[in-house]
Amino acid sequence: MQKVAVFVDIQNIYYTTKEFYNCHFDYNAFWTKATSNREVVKAIAYAIDRGDKKQKQFQNILNEIGFEIKLKPFIQRSDGSAKGDWDVGITIDVIEYAKESEVVVLASGDGDFFLLSLLMIIFTVSCKENNTVEVVSNEHLINIGFLSAQTGGASHFGIPAYYAYKYAINNLSAYYGENVSINSVLMDTKSNADICLDNLMSLKEQGINLVIGPFTSSELSNVKEFAKMNDMVVISPSSVARSISLSDDYIFRMASDDSNQTVAMLHLLSRDNIKNIILLWRDDVWGNDLAGLIINGFDNAGGNVFDSLKYDPSTVDYTSIIGELVTKTTQMLNNYTLSECAIYLLSFNEAESILEKASTSNSLLGDIKWYGSSAVSQSSPFLVNSTAATFAVQVGFLCPIHGLDDNAQDKYNDINSYVVSRSGLMANVYSYNTYDALWLAVATSFISDIKHPEEFAAAFIETGSNYFGATGRVLFNDAGDRIPQTYDIFGVENINGEYSWVKKVVYDFGTGTIH
Numbered sequence: 001m002q003k004v005a006v007f008v009d010i011q012n013i014y015y016t017t018k019e020f021y022n023c024h025f026d027y028n029a030f031w032t033k034a035t036s037n038r039e040v041v042k043a044i045a046y047a048i049d050r051g052d053k054k055q056k057q058f059q060n061i062l063n064e065i066g067f068e069i070k071l072k073p074f075i076q077r078s079d080g081s082a083k084g085d086w087d088v089g090i091t092i093d094v095i096e097y098a099k100e101s102e103v104v105v106l107a108s109g110d111g112d113f114f115l116l117s118l119l120m121i122i123f124t125v126s127c128k129e130n131n132t133v134e135v136v137s138n139e140h141l142i143n144i145g146f147l148s149a150q151t152g153g154a155s156h157f158g159i160p161a162y163y164a165y166k167y168a169i170n171n172l173s174a175y176y177g178e179n180v181s182i183n184s185v186l187m188d189t190k191s192n193a194d195i196c197l198d199n200l201m202s203l204k205e206q207g208i209n210l211v212i213g214p215f216t217s218s219e220l221s222n223v224k225e226f227a228k229m230n231d232m233v234v235i236s237p238s239s240v241a242r243s244i245s246l247s248d249d250y251i252f253r254m255a256s257d258d259s260n261q262t263v264a265m266l267h268l269l270s271r272d273n274i275k276n277i278i279l280l281w282r283d284d285v286w287g288n289d290l291a292g293l294i295i296n297g298f299d300n301a302g303g304n305v306f307d308s309l310k311y312d313p314s315t316v317d318y319t320s321i322i323g324e325l326v327t328k329t330t331q332m333l334n335n336y337t338l339s340e341c342a343i344y345l346l347s348f349n350e351a352e353s354i355l356e357k358a359s360t361s362n363s364l365l366g367d368i369k370w371y372g373s374s375a376v377s378q379s380s381p382f383l384v385n386s387t388a389a390t391f392a393v394q395v396g397f398l399c400p401i402h403g404l405d406d407n408a409q410d411k412y413n414d415i416n417s418y419v420v421s422r423s424g425l426m427a428n429v430y431s432y433n434t435y436d437a438l439w440l441a442v443a444t445s446f447i448s449d450i451k452h453p454e455e456f457a458a459a460f461i462e463t464g465s466n467y468f469g470a471t472g473r474v475l476f477n478d479a480g481d482r483i484p485q486t487y488d489i490f491g492v493e494n495i496n497g498e499y500s501w502v503k504k505v506v507y508d509f510g511t512g513t514i515h
Contacts, residue, residue, distance in 0.1 A: 005101040006034050006043040007090055008067065009108035025107075031065050034105045042097045044068045046086040072465065088459060089466035091447055140176075142445050143183045144438070145203035147213030152191025153313060154216045156349040156379045157238055157430045161215065162186070163419040164431035168438040182442070189214050193222035204230055210450045212437045215430065216348075217241030217286035224251055231453045233460070235441060237433035240374065241289040245479040250457045252476060254433035255402050256484040258286075261374055262293040264400050264487035264507035266301055267514050271505075274342045274369065278328050279308040280321070280354075281346035287313075290346050290373065306332045306341075315350070318357045326362040333364065342369040351376045352388040359391035366391065372399035377490050378428035378501045389499040392492040402429045403486030403506060405472025412470040426501075429471065429488075436469035443467065484509055 008027075017025045035043075045067040047059060059069045072086060090108070098104050146165055149158035169182055185208060189196040196219040203211060204226075211227075211234045214220055220239040224246075227234045233250040240258045244251070269277070279294060281287040287310065295305050307328045311321050325343070332341055343365070345351060351372060358365045370392070376382060377399035383389050391397075404412060412432045419427040440463055448459035457480070464474035475483040487507040492499055507514050 002038045002102045003041045003100065004035060004038040004103040004105060005041045005094070005097040006031075006067075006105045007094055007107070008045045009086055009090060010045050010047045010062075011086075012108045027062060027065055027067075030107065035066070038103065040066065041101045042068070042093075044070055044093060046070050046072070046090055048086075049073050088447060088462040092443060092463065092466055095446065140180045140446065141183065142180065142442055143206075143208045143210065143450075144185075144441060145200075145206075145208045145211040145213075146184055146186045147189050147196060147199050147203075147211060147215075147219070148186065148434075149191040149215055149219075150188040152189075153348040153350065154189075154191040156381045156425075157375075157428065158189075158191070158215055159423055160380070160419045160425045160427045160431040161237060161434040163422045164415050164427055164435045165212070165438060166422075167415055167418045168435045172439065172442055176442075180442070189219055191216065191219075193218045197223050197226060200226060200232070200234075204232065209233065209453070210441060210445075210456075211235065212237065212434065212441065215239065216284075217244060217289070218284045220244055220251070220253075221285045224249060227251065233450060233453050233456055235437045235460075237437055238430040239286075241286045242293060243285065243289050245481055247478045247480070249480070250453045252437075252457075252460065252480040254437050254471070254474070254482055255374075255430065256482045257479075258290045258293055258374075260484045260509070261290070261400055261487065262297045263509075264489070264514075265294070265371065266297050267507055267512075268398065268400075268489060268505070269298070269303065269342070269371070270301065271514050272342075272369070273340060274303070275340040276304045276306050276332055276336045277342050277344045277371075278306055278325065278332060279344045279346070280325060281308070281310050282313050282348060282350075283310040284313050286375070287346050294344065294346075304336075306336075313348070313350075316353075318350075318354050322354070322357045322361050322365075325358070326365060329364055329368060330362075333368070338367060342371055344371045346373045346375075348375050349379055349381055351379075352382045352385040355388040355391045355397070356385055359387055359394075366394055368395065370395040370397045372397055374399065374401045377401035377488075378426065380425040383492070383499040383501070386499070389492055390494075393494055393499075396491060398489050398491050398504060400487045400489045400507070402433075402471075402482070402484060403488040404429060404432070405485070408468065408470055408472045415470055432470040436467070436471050436474060439469055440464055440467055440474065489514075 013025050043066050045062050049071040063069055148162050149155050185203060187199040189199055196214045200223045209232045215238045217239045220236050221244055228249045235252045237254045239253050240255050242257045242259050245257045279291055281291040298305055309324055378401055415432055415435055416427040419431055444460045444463045448456040450456050461476050464476060467474055477483050488503050489505045490501045491504045493502045505514050
C-alpha cells in the first residue's frame with residue numbers, strides 16, 4: 001500500500017473554485033480520491049483564523065474527515081492591507097513529510113511563490129526502485145558565521161551557546177544527511193565590541209552573509225551599520241537593548257527587547273510591594289538602555305528611584321562601588337521602611353563579584369531585598385561562587401529571563417544534556433535560542449537565497465511563524481525582535497548542598513499577570 005501525504009490550502013481552494021467554477025470544493029470526494037488504497041502519513045489543511053463561528057464549524061468537519069488543521073492569525077496592517085498566507089509553511093511541511101511518503105497530494109489555487117518553492121522539492125525528490133521517496137544527492141551548501149563570546153564578560157552565555165550550536169549542526173546533519181553541507185566559521189568575540197566588528201568584517205571577506213551572533217547588545221550595536229551596508233543578515237540569540245530595535249535592517253533578535261523585561265519586573269516589584277529602589281548598573285549600551293527603561297517605568301508606576309550608581313564594565317575591584325552602595329542604602333533606609341526598599345542590579349557575570357563583595361561589607365546589604373536582570377539569570381558560573389550564591393539566597397535575588405514553552409521541554413532538555421556533558425555548564429534560554437536560530441536559518445535557505453537579503457529576511461520571519469523549536473513558536477515584530485509570551489523569573493536555592501537556579505514565578509504577557 002502506497003504512503004501518501006496530503007496538503008490543502010483552504011483559502012486558495014475556496015477562492016479558486018468559487019471564481020472559476022462557481023461552486024464549493026467537495027472535501028469528502030477529494031479525500032476519497034486522494035487516499036483510496038493508500039496509507040495516510042499526514043494530512044494537513046491550512047487556514048486563516050478570523051475567529052468566525054461558521055469557519056470553526058467547517059474546520060471541525062475537515063477534522064472529522066481526517067485532516068489536521070493548522071491556523072494562522074489574520075493580520076490587518078495599519079495601512080489597510082492584510083497579511084495571511086501559508087506559502088512558506090506548506091512548503092516546509094511538504095519537505096518534511098515527502099521523505100516519509102511515496103505520493104504527495106497538494107491542493108492549492110496559488111500559482112506564484114508557492115509553486116516556485118515547490119520546484120525545489122520536485123528537483124530534490126526522486127524514487128528508488130522500491131518507490132520509497134528520498135532526497136537525491138544534489139548538495140545544498142550553506143555558508144554561515146557564528147560570533148560567540150568564548151571568553152570575557154559574556155562567556156557564561158557564549159560557551160553553552162557554542163555547544164548548543166554544535167548540537168544543532170549534528171542534528172541538522174542527521175536530519176538532512178549528505179544533501180546539506182553546512183560550512184560554519186566560528187569566531188570568538190572575546191566579549192569585545194571592536195573584536196566583534198573585526199570578526200564580522202572577516203566573515204564578509206570570506207563571502208559569508210548569514211551570521212548567528214553576536215550575543216551582547218554592545219557588540220551588536222557596534223556591527224549593525226557594517227552589516228546593514230553590506231547586506232548581511234545577522235541573528236542575535238541574546239541581544240535585548242531597546243535602542244537596537246530598528247526595522248530598517250536585516251538584524252533579528254531571538255530574545256525580546258528589554259521593554260518587555262521592564263514590564264515583567266515592574267509587575268514583580270509591585271507584587272512584592274517595593275516602592276523605593278537603588279539602581280546599580282553596568283555602564284554600556286545594554287545597561288544604560290535598561291536602566292533608562294527601569295527608571296522611567298518605575299517612576300510612571302508611582303515608585304521612587306531613590307538613587308543610582310553605574311560602574312565601568314572593566315571594573316575588577318568593586319570595593320569603592322560597594323562602599324557607595326552602603327552609603328546610599330543607609331540613607332534610603334533612614335527615610336523608608338526596609339520591606340518596601342530594594343537594590344536593583346543590572347550586570348553580566350560580574351554579579352558574582354559584586355554580591356560576594358556585598359556579603360562581606362556592611363550587614364545592611366544582606367538585610368535588604370535584591371533584584372537582578374536577564375544577563376545573570378541561569379548563569380552557571382554564578383553558582384560556582386558559593387559566597388555569592390549564599391548571599392543571593394539570603395537576599396532573595398530574583399532575575400528574569402525570556403520564558404520557555406513547556407511543550408518544548410523534551411527538545412530543550414536534550415540540548416541541555418548535550419551542553420552539560422560537553423562543557424559542564426547548564427544551558428539556558430540563549431543556548432536554546434542559538435539552536436533554534438541555526439535551524440531557522442537553514443530552513444529559510446531552502447526557500448530563499450541569502451544573496452537577496454530582503455527576501456531572505458521576509459522568508460525568515462515566515463519560517464519562524466511555522467516553526468516550533470526548543471523555545472517554542474518563534475514570532476517576530478516589525479523590528480525583527482522576538483515577541484515574548486512569558487518571562488520566567490528565577491531565584492537561587494541551596495538544594496541538598498548544591499546551588500541551583502529555580503523558577504519562582506512567571507509573568508504572562510497574554511494576561512498581564514504574575515503567577
